[in-house]
Amino acid sequence: MPQWFVKGLRRGVVTTRYPARPDPLAAVLPGPPAFRADALTSQIADDLVQICPSRAFSRTAGTLIFDAGACTWCGRCRDRAPAAVTSSGEFELAVTNRSALVKLIPVRGDASKGEVTT
């Protein structure tokens, strides 16, 4: 026990201060994507719906529907369209209402598009 005490003083405490303070390691965690609305064209949006392996995307006219709960953070969307998709850096995604994880992303130049694709 005294050894533990001395060791603890010398080497410091390893336990995170989270949630009282932010954890520095949180910066390197993978996270869901974020979207640049000015670069997200309808073509890219359709593309993302096709390539997402966990069906986190769906489409309506003028909108890309992104379900952050279904997203597996694989990064395929970021690889496909690096100009339009970046990392959000978010990890605190717990919700008490499932629909709070479903986000509507506006798509550029999509106003004339009438049909609904999913």
Add this chain to the structure above:
Amino acid sequence: MSSDSAAPAAMPSGVDEAADELRRRVARQFGRSLHIRTLDTGSCAACEQEIRMLAAPHYDLHRLGFFFTPAPRHADLLLVTGPMLRAFASAARKTYDAMPSPKLVVATGACALGGVYQPDEFSYGSVAAHLPVDVWIAGCPPSPLALLHGLMVAVDRMAEKASRLTFIAGGTL
């Protein structure tokens, strides 16, 4: 988000007050000590690995009053991972029924949230299709920090954040 702000308005009055009262009661009863039973309903075990890391010295969830228990009868919170396989459904239901009330169910990971598997003859596709879920933790797998946040949200010691996020870069992210 327009859809988020519109949703509570459509609910009958009194629901919000009841939800707030329930949340206060949960915080009163579970705020200081809460026992967790983990339940794997067909996950790939990545979530389990992260859950196990919660007990490691870096995260040390015991300092926050959370403990793991092997017995559902001693548990206040059911931490469910996986897409709820139909072969496991009755065992999951028995586990849930064996827990004393009040109890919380937390769906953990993208499978449990209904992202990866569609409902078919093998799985329900999400935990919420079979058990009443109180808190959803997104991630594949959710990191131990995300799990800590989810547990703190479940006992109302931290506010949820995701409903305010837009996932639009340069916006109010």
